[in-house]
Amino acid sequence: MSRFSERTGPIRLGMVGGGQGALIGGVHRIAARLDAEFQLVAGALSSTEERARASAEAIGLPADRTYADYAEMAKREARLKDGIEAVAIVTPNHMHLPVAREFLKRGIHVICDKPLTGTLADAKKLAKLAEKSDAQFILTHNYTGYPLVREARARIARGDLGDIRLVQVEYAQDWLAEQPAPDNKQAAWRTDPERSGAGGATGDIGTHAFNLVRFTTGLVPTALAADLHSFVPGRTLDDNAHVMLRFEGGARGMLWCSQVAAGKENALVLRVYGTKAGLEWHQEEPNKLMVTPLGGATEIVTRAAAATTDGSRRLTRTPPGHPEGFLEAFANIYGEAAQAIRAARTGAALPEGVVFPTIADGVEGVAFVDACVRSSRRDAAWVTP
Template sequence: MTRFADRTGPIRLGMVGGGQGAMIGAVHRVAARLDGQFRLVAGALSSTEEKARASAAKLGLPMDRSYSDYVEMAKREARLKDGIEAVSIVVPNHLHFPVAREFLKRGIHVICDKPLTGTLVDAKKMKTTVGKSDALFILTHNYTGYPLIREAQARIARGDLGEIRVVKVEYAQDWLAEAPAPDNKQADWRLDPERAGAGGATGDIGTHAWNLMRFVTGLTPQALAADLQSFVPGRALDDNANIMVRFDGGARGILWCSQVAAGEENNLSLRVYGTKAGIEWRQEDPNRLFVTPVGGATEIVTRASAATTRGSRRLTRIPPGHPEGFLEAFANIYGEAAQAITAARTGAPLPEDVTFPSVNDGVEGVTFVDACVRSSKRNAAWVTL
């Protein structure tokens, strides 16, 4: 039971970051309100007071709930009778830990954008802080919210693919194929080691690919060998990475992530091959899962069809044939978070099929980035995880 145990109705939500011009903040807000389970009531949308107030006004937030200092926000909201129950953190990576710490220690649930932190040191501190708090921590690896990703996970878990042999995951973009314009806010901090952390493409999209590989297969990584490149002259962080992975039990993996792949928009794909069958899923065509048994014909499993499991169907909102995509998958993570927060209000048990990325997943992601950097510096030597 928490101090919010008597709360009813939509979960009162705050946001740190995500002001005007911030793409991911808008995505979080849409995801949070899609199913009516959250209501945004406060925010420190910018560290600049004028911009924070302008952003709050545009979103219809009252000015007395607009802050330019996240510490002040955490302190005041924790004292208010109608203070926030949860906060979305959508600031650059280096701020994830200090911001989350202020809210966690006051019993306010945290929904944090990925990666968990910019450094492994901060990731371990975050895990310790979460362990000491009675508040929940949810990390928005949103691709795990796609219904057919849950379907793939369920089929692998029940043995449909047999023993897993090979996993291949790719995440390719081209938006950083050239040096960005000076006013490109999204690129500015992602290319800055002080704010993004040790990983460029590996931290930004590689952590998504790594998390998806782990989530769907359930395999435990043993070691990796990474070859990182910074193809654009003068770039301090990697923009392309080729990574080999060894898993416990003998399975092998290949992960490629790139932000300089000309012609690619947001091409995240996953292929898993076992002794009985293989599966394939692409984020740019998320409503179809391809399942091919050894020696058999390919089955195309569509979202919400009769061939899917209950765990997959429960994350869909509309009938088969009506496409669902990125925002709905993101909203599914918020939906799982809402169920967990609602259960925490009363101390009720959380339904067994509710799952969301946790601080442990976040630590794994930052550990992955750290290992990639260390391996690449040693000429792609194998590094134990």
């Protein structure tokens, strides 16, 4: 039974990182409060005290729950009667391990941005720490929170597509097509091997694409061959990657991720083809799923439609025809996390159908990046992920 077993009301949440100038911190805060499951009460929003306090004041955090040091935050919050029950980690990748360590060892649940860590060695260390802790570990691969991604997963699992033969996934952007301005914090750390890790586009968006394949199809990769490239002069990490995949059972796949594809904004696309049918989903039009039986007409499945499965409809908030998107999908991950945390309070089983990306998914993602780098260094040789 958790030391938080007697608590009621919103889950008291802390945040590390996500201060002024950080996009993803604001996204996490919106997602956490959308369903009133969490209340942000403490934070170490920056590594510098001045910026940490200014960032906290801007979002209304009290001064006595504002920290410039995440280790101090973990120690003090663990002692407080009304201390945090969970922490959201929204720092650059290289900080995920040291920050998570401080909270996990004190039994505080961790909600961590992806990828899990910058290196495979750190990912394995973090997995061991999480295994020893009583705390839950949730990884925010937020695209798994879209209702129609859950619908695709359910239809594949019940055999609507037959035996899976082919998978194609792509995630294309253009925001790093040129050398960014020096004051662009988001670009600075994502293109820095010391903070981002071994992968550039592969780590930042390739892990999302890879996770989407794993989540929807359940296919287990056995080998991959990757061609990683940096198109922008002076860039040391990849900004484009073409990856061929082989899966258990004989299915084949292709993954393309790019941050230099001119004209592309956030074009995450999944296509899965089986012996009976194929399906296609576009993140930029997330309320439609296209399913085409072999030799038949394409069915356009809309979010919350009567034909959708219970698992898909469970994650919808508005009636059909009212668009839901990125923030709602992100909030669905927080909603699943809340159910896991509440169940952990009393040792109860998770409610049926609740699913979220775990630390095991995180290790797989970092292993994918590591394998891509190894393969590319060997002129796109086949390697085991």
